[in-house]
Each structure stands twice: as structure tokens, then as C-alpha cells.
Amino acid sequence: MTGSMTAAGPAAFRRAVTRLDVARLRSEIEIGPLPAPARLAPYSHAVSAAVYPPGAAEETASGRLVLLFDPDGVPAWGGELRIVAFATCELDPEIAQDPLLPEVAWSWLTESLEASGAGYAALGGTVTATSSTRFGDIAGPQRADDLEMRASWTADEQTDLHLQAFAGFLAAAAGLPPEGVTLLQRADPFAARSDRYDH
Numbered sequence: 652m653t654g655s656m657t658a659a660g661p662a663a664f665r666r667a668v669t670r671l672d673v674a675r676l677r678s679e680i681e682i683g684p685l686p687a688p689a690r691l692a693p694y695s696h697a698v699s700a701a702v703y704p705p706g707a708a709e710e711t712a713s714g715r716l717v718l719l720f721d722p723d724g725v726p727a728w729g730g731e732l733r734i735v736a737f738a739t740c741e742l743d744p745e746i747a748q749d750p751l752l753p754e755v756a757w758s759w760l761t762e763s764l765e766a767s768g769a770g771y772a773a774l775g776g777t778v779t780a781t782s783s784t785r786f787g788d789i790a791g792p793q794r795a796d797d798l799e800m801r802a803s804w805t806a807d808e809q810t811d812l813h814l815q816a817f818a819g820f821l822a823a824a825a826g827l828p829p830e831g832v833t834l835l836q837r838a839d840p841f842a843a844r845s846d847r848y849d850h
Contacts, residue, residue, distance in 0.1 A: 776802030
């Protein structure tokens with residue numbers, strides 16, 4: 652990440668925001684600032700994330716991550732710091748029709764959180780797959796299949812690890828190969844994602 656993120660508020664919240672700067676992210680993932688929601692918690696901070704595979708002119712997955720902080724704690728959270736995440740990506744039609752898609756997509760998030768070493772609790776969320784068909788004079792492909800993930804969890808102050816976990820989910824959703832793996836030929840950008848469907 653580039654640039655420094657600053658925030659006003661209690662020291663614990665400022666540390667949580669500052670740690671986002673040291674998150675180690677893949678080069679294909681770009682992070683930027685976003686206006687934070689003002690009514691969800693006394694203190695909040697938001698960033699956007701977008702995946703640009705090598706050679707791609709457009710993003711293949713995007714999302715946002717919001718830090719919510721209440722110094723008094725929230726019983727439903729079981730802590731002071733809560734993360735709210737949203738992600739969306741366009742899907743290959745074959746993958747979109749898979750009945751196990753929601754379960755597999757949710758596993759991308761849980762596996763990323765576990766692999767990151769982030770401390771989290773009270774994880775919950777939804778995965779939604781939608782299909783749209785265009786008619787008449789509307790630009791774009793006739794059919795579009797999309798995946799949306801909304802999730803939230805209570806977090807420790809190592810927010811860099813939580814951002815890394817969210818970025819890992821986006822990478823999986825975008826069909827990026829594992830880091831260090833180079834594709835020998837140009838392939839369907841969703842091929843790497845298809846390999847994770849082990850029925």
C-alpha cells in the first residue's frame with residue numbers, strides 16, 4: 652500500500668487504522684480511501700479494494716472494507732472493533748450455475764482469515780449469486796453473472812492481517828492463481844477459480 656492513513660479518535664482506533672498501511676498485498680490488488688459510514692459506530696474508517704490481473708484494463712473483482720470502533724464495546728460484537736466487508740465480481744456462466752457456489756465462495760473467506768493468522772470472532776455474512784440478461788439497446792454482454800459477498804466479524808487490532816485476508820478472498824473470487832504460480836498460457840481468467848470446485 653502507498654500513502655499514510657490517519658484517523659482521529661482513541662489510540663486503539665488510530666492504531667487499527669494505521670496498521671492497514673503495513674498490510675502485505677498482492678501487486679494485482681489496489682487499495683484506496685473511501686468515505687466511512689458515520690452512523691454504524693462512534694468511529695469508522697473505510698478503504699476500497701480492486702483486483703487488476705496482469706494485462707487487464709478493467710478490474711475483475713472489487714470491494715470495500717470498513718473498520719467500526721466503539722470504545723465501550725458492543726455486546727453483539729463481543730469486542731470493540733468490528734469489520735464489515737463487501738465484495739463483488741463477475742462470474743463465468745458455468746461457475747455461476749454451480750449449486751455449491753455460495754458454500755465455496757464463503758470458504759474462500761474463512762480459509763483466507765485462517766491463513767492470515769488474524770484474530771477474529773462472531774463471523775457472519777451472506778453470499779449471493781445473480782444473473783442478468785440485457786435486452787434492447789444496452790451495451791455489454793447479453794448475459795452477466797455476478798457474485799456478491801457481505802460479511803462482518805469482530806477483529807483484533809492486527810487489521811493489516813484482516814485486510815490481507817479480505818484481499819485473499821478477492822484474489823480467489825477473481826480467479827487469480829496462487830502467488831508464485833505463473834500461468835504458461837493465457838487462459839480463461841476464471842479457470843483458476845474453477846479448480847477449487849472439488850465436488
